[in-house]
Amino acid sequence: MSAIKVSIVTVSDSCFRGAAEDKSGPLLQQLCENDGHRVVARRLVPDGIDSVSQTLIELSDNHSSDVIITTGGTGFTQRDVTPEATKRVIEKEAVGIQIALLTESMKKVKLAMLSRLVAGIRKSTLIVNFPGSEKACRECYEVIAEVLNHAVDQLRQDSEKVAIVHQKLHISSNAIMKSRVNLTPSGHRLRNSPFEMISFDEAMRIVNDESVALRKVIKLSLNEISKLIGKVVAEDITSPMPLPPFRASIKDGYAVIAKDGSGNRKVIDIPIVAGIDPDKVSVKEGFCARINTGGPVPENADAVVQVEDTEVVETAENGEEIIVNIKKPPSIDQDIRAIGSDIKTGEVVISKGTKLGPVELGILATVGCKSVPVFQRAVVAIMSTGDELLSAGDTYKKGAIYDANRVTLMALLTKHNYEVVDMGIARDDTDDVCNKIASALHQADVLITTGGVSMGEKDIVKAVLMLDFEAKIHFGRVNMKPGKPTTFATCCFENQKKLIFALPGNPVSAFVTCLLFAMPSLQILSGDIRKDHTKESNQLQKYHKTMKVNLKISKPLELDERPHFMRAVIDYSGDQIVATVLSGSQRSSRLLSAKDADALVLIPSKKEIKKDFLTTETAVTAFLISA
Template structure:
C-alpha cells in the first residue's frame, strides 16, 4: 500500500472542519483506488510557516514514512494564498511534468485554471503535490493523475523500483486516453483556486499536526514509538524564540516595581543637566580673583542666586547646588578656617559670620558646567534596556526627572505538575512510598527569585478533565504555561493530546536531541486575541530545571521584551575539574563554577541522573558537552576547556 497524507489549507475550514470538502474528496478517491492508505490528515489556516512545518515534519517522519503528500487550497492569486511559497523551499527535485499535466488537464475545462500555481516535486523519498481548493478541481486533477498511473509510477521509482510494470500500465492508459479522453463527472464550472471564504481578521489556532494518540482509546492503542521527530537543540531554541510573541507595552511609575522590566522607549532628556553652573564639593562659592583672606559669609537663606556676589563676600554652598551670580569657583571647606560666628542672646554660636580662605582657587575649580552630566536631547537609556535590581537604571530615570516610563509588560507564569503518583509537600497525606512534587516548588522558587509572578496551579491527576481544567485556568490567568510530567510515552501522558485535541494548540516540537530533557514539548495556543506558549517539561527534577534554563527562560524573556540575542543565558569558557563521559545527545552537565587563581574551574555535582534533583543543588553552571557523533569521542578529560551556561552567581575559593 502507498502511504498518503492530506493537508487542507483554508482559514475557514481551520476554524470549522465541517467546511472542508476537498480533503475528504481526496481521501475518498485515493482509498477507493485500492492502492492508497491515508495515514495523516490535517487542516491549517493560510499560514506559510505552519504549512511548511507540517509538510516538512510529514516528509521527514521516520516513524510514519509517507510516500505521497497532497495539499489542497491556497494555490491561487488571493492575498492569503501562500501554499506554493510554503512548499517550494521543501522541493529537492521539481516535477515540472506533473505541474504541466495538472495545468493542461484543468485548462482544458476552464481557462481560469491558468491562475492556479501548482507545485510538485520530491522531498527525500516523498512526492509532494499541491492541488487547488475547490472540490471540482480536486476531483478533476486527482482523477487525471490516478487514471494515467502517474502517481503509482513516480512512487514506485522513489521506492527504488524499476517501474517496468507501471510503464506498461502507463502506456496502456495513454493509448486509452488518446481514444477516450477523461471526462469530468461534473459539468464544467469556474474553478475555485481558494475554496473557502477568507476572513482577514483574527485566526483561530489549529493543531500544527495531530500526531498525539487518542486518549479516549485503550492503552493498547497508544504509540509505541513517538511520532514526534527529534529535532536538534539549536533548532528547538530558534523555534521557541520565533514562536514566542512579545507582550504589550504598559506605563509604570518610576519606583522599585520597575525592576526586571524592559524599557519600551528611548529615554531622551529635553534639557541640560545641570541646567546652571553647580558645585561638586561642599564649600564656598568665590570669585577666582579673590586672594586668600577673611570674608563674610552669606547663605542661600540670606542671598539670592540671581543677585551678584558683593566684594568681600563668599557664599556657603553644598554639593550639587547652583553658584550665585558673579562666582566662578568653589573653595572646599577643608581649605578654610572659621574666624568668627554670629551668636544668640545667650552667647551661643548659631551661624558662621567670617571665614578665612587659605588658598586662591582657579576659575572653574570644583564647578560643573551646564550639561556636563546630560546634554540637551541626549539619549540616556535605550529602548530594550533591562531595568535591573542594581538601582542604576531607576536612579538614572529619577535623576533626569522621569516619573513614568513605557515598559514591556512582565509575563506571569503558570506552573502545573501532573501525575497520579505525586503528592504536595504541604499536604497531610504523607505515607510510605509517597512521591513528593519536587518540580513546582523548585521552579516557583527560581521564577520568583527572578522577579516573576507565579500562578500555582497545583497537581493535575491523570484525567483529561483535570488536565483541561487546570491548563485552561493557567492560560486564562498567565502569559505562559509551564507543565512538568506527562510529556513522554506513558499511556496516561496526556499533555500532547490535551494541547492538540482539546485546547486547539499547535505543537512545534515534541522531542529534542538533548540530555537531560528529550521529551521536552513546546506548543502555542491562541487564547482570545493573544498567543500563549505552553512548555511540557519532563517530570524528572533535574530534567525539568535544565530544560527550564534552556527553553522556558528564553521564552519568558522574549515575552517580556528582551532582545532576541539576550534571551538565552550567557555561556563562558571553563576548565573542567573532572573527566566526563559523552552521550549520543548533546548533554548539559551540572557543575559548580569557582574562580581558582586566574581560572574559572567547573566541578561536577556528582551523579547526573535526570531524577537526581541534588545534582542541581549548589550548581551555578551547565557544562555543554558535545555528542559522541559531533565530537567523534566518548569522553572529555579533566583540564579541558568547554563552554558552560551560567545559571547562578560565580564563586571564588
C-alpha cells in the first residue's frame, strides 16, 4: 500500500492571529510520519464555519488527502464550530470512530464528554475532529491509528487488501479446527513412501500446467502507478487514437501557406501554443501565425517556418510583431508531424507479456489509456514446521535450532516483489498444522511450507493436506538432489483453487526447491515468462530462461544416482565460462554451502550419461541464483 496522505488542519483564532503557538499541528504531523504516513498539507485557519468548511472541501476534493485531521474548535464556546463545519461537508458519518474517540477519551478524563467530535467521509477522504490540546490529540490519534490503513484501503477501493483483513477477522472468530489425521504408532508406520518418484521434468510440467490454469487477470487504473509498476500486461493494448491526434508543429516558428513562398507576412494576433483549439485560428493568404513546438497547425496552413528563417519587419508600440519576412520559400508539410505519424489508431502499443515500467506507463498515458489489464501477482504464505524450531530472537533451549527457512524464503520472495504472509512455525501436531494451513489459505493464493514431508513419524503435512483439506497430491517425491521429498498439491479452499508447495526441511533443500519449483510457478501466475520455449531441452531451462548459463566445470566430479543441483561460483574472466563447485560439504542441511554461491549447476546422474564421473569437457547448465 502506498503511504496514506494526511492533511492536518489547526482551527484556532488565537493561533491564526499569532497570539498563541500551534503545538497540536506539529505533534500530529510527527505522530503520522512516525507511522509511515505522508503529511501532504498543514493548514492554520480561524474558527468559523465558512473558513473550516472551505478548507476541508479544498483538501478533500482535489484528491490530495486520504485523511484530514482537524484539531481545535470542538468545545462548548460560541466560536467552537468545527463539528458544524465538518457536518456541512461530509457525505457519510463515521459514527463508530466518533464513539471510539469519546469512549477511550472518557476513560482518561471525564471532561472528555464535553468534546463534540465528528468523523465522516467526503468523497474518498476520511475527516476526523480532534480536540485542541496536545494530550488529547495524542490520545485520539492512538485510538484511530490501528484502523487507518484499513479505512483508507476501503476508501481507495483496494479490494485485495480489504479482503485480506476480513479473512483474518473471519479466521480469528472461527472455532479451532480439529484435524482428522490420526498418527500411526511408530511400529506401524510405512517404511517406503507411497508416492512414486518422478523426474524433475515431469514435476515441472505438472507445476506449469496447474499454475497456468490459476492465472488471474485484473484491471488497474492508470492512476494506480505503484500497483502497476512491475506488473505484466495480460493482453495486447492498442491505441484508441492517433498520435499526434492533430497536425503538430515540429519547430517554434510560423504557420504559413506554402504557396505564398518567401516574403512579408502579416502576423495574426492569436499565437498557436500547445493545447489551443486549432479551430480558433485561421491563416489566410498573405498571413502567418506564431506557433510553438507541439502546437496544432491550423487546417488551412500547410507548412511551418522555423523562427531562424524569419526576420521582424514591423512591430507595434507594445513590441508585438505586425509583419515578418519569410526568408526562404517553404515546402508543403515542412516541419509538420502528420496525424498518426507516431502511433496509428488501433496500433499495438504494449504487447501481452510486457512488464510495465516507467516508459511503458508513459506510452499508455500518451494514448489516453484509462485502465490496464494485468496478471494479478500471487500472495504467498510461508510456514515452517517442527517442534525443534525457534524463531529469530527467541531464547535458545537445548535440542532446538533456529528457523532459517522462513527467513530465507521470505527474503527471496520479498526481493522479487511478492507480497508475503508470515505464518510462523507450526508444531508437529496435526491440529496446529491443520489450523495454520487453514489460516494461510484464507490469506494467500500460494502456500509454501518447509519440513514435515519425509518419512519421519512426525512428518504429517501430506496427511493433513489430504485428509483435512482434500488436497490432490500431484507428486510427493522427485528424482533430484537435494529435494527428493518435495511435494506439490492443489486444493479448493473457500471456492478458490490454491497451490501448495510442501518443501523439505533441510535449509539448502528448502532454498533450492523454492528456486526451482515455487519461483517459476509464481512467475507463471504473474505472467512473467517467455513465449518461445520450443528450443528448450527441459522444463527447468524453459522457466528459468533468463537465469540460464551454459558452461563447463573446473574439475571432474563424481556423479550421484540422482541429478544433483550443486552450489557453485561462476568465473566469467577466461575464454570459457567455468563453474567452480564450492568446496566443503554440499549436504542439504548446510546453508553455508549456498552463501557464496551465485549459481546452481545441474550435474546429471550416472544413469543419464552412463558414467561415474563428469569430466571438464562435458557441458552443463547453471542457473543464476541472483537473477
